[in-house]
Amino acid sequence: MPRRISRLAFASAVVLSSALPSVAEEVVVFAAASMKTALDEIAADFEATTGHDVTISYAGSGQLARQIIEGAPADIFISAAADWMDAVAKAGLLADGTRTDILGNSLVLVAHGTGAEPVEIGRDLDLAGHLGEGRLAMALVDAVPAGQYGKAALESLGLWSQVETRVAQSDNVRAALALVSMGEAPLGIVYATDAAADDAVTVIGTFPADSHPPITYPAAVLTNAADAADRAFFEALMSDKGDRTFAEQGFVILN
CATH class of the missing domain: 3.40.190.10 (Periplasmic binding protein-like II)
Incomplete structure (x- = not known):
């Protein structure tokens, strides 16, 4: 009986390890504070599904943009206004072709x-x-x-x-x-x-x-991003599940 239990435990460990990445990567996101409720839910689902870690820093978009420009190690930036994303773009810190207006608000x-x-x-x-x-x-x-x-x-x-x-x-x-x-x-x-x-x-x-000017939330991968997990989380933001989560919190889906 002890041997059978041991084998079952080993089999369970193999199944679990095959479902998660061999090395967990960290995704660092700088996001507008207004996104917290929905983004926390999306991040938790991503972590449970992929085994990667998501660390999110919430603050005003201007504060976050300045921190990124000054060298803060972020992988993804989501702003609540285009002008702060423009400032990060002007600094040459956006990965080519990733900037996308993903959400609207009132x-x-x-x-x-x-x-x-x-x-x-x-x-x-x-x-x-x-x-x-x-x-x-x-x-x-x-x-x-x-x-x-x-x-x-x-x-x-x-x-x-x-x-x-x-x-x-x-x-x-x-x-x-x-x-x-x-x-x-x-x-x-x-x-x-x-x-x-x-x-x-x-x-x-x-x-x-x-x-007032249209309220849009541009998102982009930053040049500091080096892991496949960064791109995967960025795509999760615009997935059907991500759209549903944002919509449930009252955001307007733009992507």
Whole structure:
């Protein structure tokens, strides 16, 4: 009996080892913070399927782009705005032919808690009045795409002057979302996908698509990438399963 158990254990080990790579490779991804919920799920599935490791650094796209340009060892970059990908491309750090616009998003106004009354976002919105004594949570309006889109939308609608001095700026959009989620700010401007990931906020309005530049997420393999696993994960982002995961979180599939 002990010998039979030993043989079964050996057979099981052989089957397991044949299903995984002989040497696990690491894929290092720099991604916009707004992608966290969906990208974590895609990465976990990729790791379970391939045996490779995926390490993801989330932050504002501008911060990540600067880190890449300064030499940070990333294999894949996913930005929430074209201009930060342009900056990395200008530095000569994108692998030829890999840059692809993979996703789209929309911009929403969220309120703390559940059941908040909806508002019509337009030139007649009394945004300052809805804030009361509180502040408007936004990502950095001059450096982070979500903040830049938000500021552009408010300026387009003539609302920026109402709240310019009452904005609580955060390093990335998920941090801005957290301020509203925790009740530190009554309102915030985030992506629709961020709002969908947090049950402690309510979407009370969606900004008109023509009030800000189109929200696109370009992705690319970087010249630092050296492993087959890097390309495999990049392809997984645009696979049918990847598309479904992103769509479930509210992203618009562009690829």
